[in-house]
Amino acid sequence: MKKTILGIALAISSLTFAQQKAKASASPVSFGVKAGLNVSSINADDAKAKAGFYGGVFANIPVATSFSVQPEVLYSGMGAKNKDYSSVKLNLDYISVPVMLQYNVLPELYLEAGPQFSFAISKKIKGDGGSVDVDNYYKGFDFGVGIGAGYYIAQGFGVTARFVAGATDIVENNSGDAIRNNVFQVGVAYKF
Template structure:
């Protein structure tokens, strides 16, 4: 048994340098259309914002890879009703996506995403209120989408993220969840 474990470990160590040489690193940026679940406000509408950051693609096989990312993502919502209200929730997000290449360049992707809240505020009729104390500091959810990677390293993606309840008000039963549609352009350097 010890020999089997030793041979397995040695085999993996021999394989790791090959994987490390194949890892692609890149950067991406794009458009967010972000909103909050209707429990927040029935008149809630999308907030147009942005995201940017770094990504890596770790090939597992010819058709399957893992893509971790580290992004700054500006999220929140606006109010379509009588109020002139904007909710700003800015996160550092860490999606880890499984990518399956359907055919050359085109992939479907999905996986978990963790968000760490940096800024939480509501601007209502020109007055800004900090809401970090009533919002959970982390948001965990699922992201899924489509991507297309060109041989030049240029890539494009569309993604939808649905988060968990971020409401941290003990007396409230409202479930407030981030919902974000993203369109991005990126570039893999190697």
């Protein structure tokens, strides 16, 4: 819970800094919302991808002619399905705080890369018999590195795609190979 509160405080302070930066400079800081589909998995032998949802807010802060920093606060549903029993799912829900450095290839097209800090808000295994909390088996923090692209079609509306590769082991006291989250996101965004 402390990590979740810390993550939310970090995100709010980033957005507050963005507003102060907007007042201090001539560069326009823009805010927006985004949402879409997560296709996530973990790198375990018995896991396969499952679909989920992501959504949240962002601030886009220009730092140079073609570069900007975009901190975000997102709800992100991740996890995996069991290969042998597709009704059994690992549901890992996070508040994610990506901080992406964006390069504008064209005024409408950008490429991005950066770190993502995620704080677990729910960890469950769900099957035909219901769901079970697995808080003691999975860590409350996850770190990943994202790369992606986006294209703004018209009047603030855009499409986005991003892959986030997990860099930390998500299993508590794991004595085997590291288990990491991996997620591919595709969605829409709107800048105000």
